[in-house]
């Protein structure tokens with residue numbers, strides 16, 4: 283179950299690269315021009331009935347990073363020739379921002395091709411109506427052609443995970459409106475925190491009232507915290523820095539849970555701080571990376587050990603676990619990257635080979651259980667290891683990129699001027 287030391291980094295980087303190519307070639311063969319591939323049935327999947335080229339846009343910077351020059355050129359040509367946002371579809375503002383806007387911006391910064399920036403600007407403009415609410419916090423959906431909005435019930439992640447992409451777009455186009463809208467959204471959300479500095483799970487963007495007061499660091503909230511810190515890093519934004527400091531202190535005080543099974547971050551009521559659940563899952567595993575980035579290597583290390591325990595419980599991590607009883611609550615594995623991302627940040631900060639061992643363990647189990655003839659697929663259950671039928675675009679954007687970066691020479695990515703968005707698109711501080 284555990285990879286045996288020592289880990290041969292060069293050999294592992296080559297293996298990850300080969301598996302990326304296996305996945306990309308399957309996409310090319312069976313789903314070219316569509317959003318995503320269903321690897322078992324070898325069919326394409328489009329999120330909204332028509333393609334927004336999710337996989338090519340999400341994969342472009344990984345193709346470049348891994349040195350697949352021909353494939354990158356072909357993907358870029360597909361994007362600039364075929365991608366149009368003039369579509370009568372209601373899209374999720376958050377997903378389209380982190381995957382498409384993020385991918386177009388990093389693609390532009392890596393290639394210098396102004397057509398990618400033009401596409402990003404067009405997409406950004408079409409998303410702007412989402413911010414037209416009484417509170418300034420965006421609706422969940424916007425129609426790309428008409429600007430019609432919907433989805434007043436939103437959550438911190440969808441409201442607060444826009445500022446890296448919108449802010450970068452402002453810097454690159456000299457149009458301040460993008461940064462201003464996204465900044466107001468994250469500030470308005472923060473303003474509605476409880477007296478003990480926590481946010482809940484669901485909020486009405488028209489009234490500003492909380493719909494769910496469950497406070498945790500999992501899905502629906504996770505990347506709001508990530509972006510508070512990263513916004514301060516990428517833009518030197520002092521408000522975000524101060525919002526991050528207040529928030530992480532509250533998380534460490536109220537959510538951190540010293541259980542017999544290790545350090546975890548559970549769920550509490552945002553007003554009282556009373557513990558409501560001891561659930562933790564694959565999405566929560568982004569937190570070690572963010573703790574490390576903020577300088578808290580000690581907590582980052584301890585939490586990653588807990589995450590690794592979650593992974594090795596069945597040989598691959600479940601979507602959700604009860605860490606007090608170590609029982610699985612949601613048994614699926616969605617090919618998620620977070621635990622690997624955290625291992626990479628920890629390895630960069632500590633140079634401890636343990637994180638290479640973890641990385642090899644992650645890679646070996648993903649290959650053992652998720653590989654198919656046509657790319658990689660999610661699992662219905664990490665207990666039965668029954669396969670589902672989807673290769674999410676973030677598997678190519680994030681999961682394999684972070685695995686590659688963990689094993690590749692450190693020089694492959696100079697982190698001084700780069701901040702990764704939550705979909706692993708490197709945004710460069712060129713301004």
Ligand code: DMJ
Pocket residue numbers: 380505565618619620676680704705
């Ligand atoms: C990705 O789209 C992003 O990492 C997002 O922040 C969370 N969900 C997936 C990966 O798990």
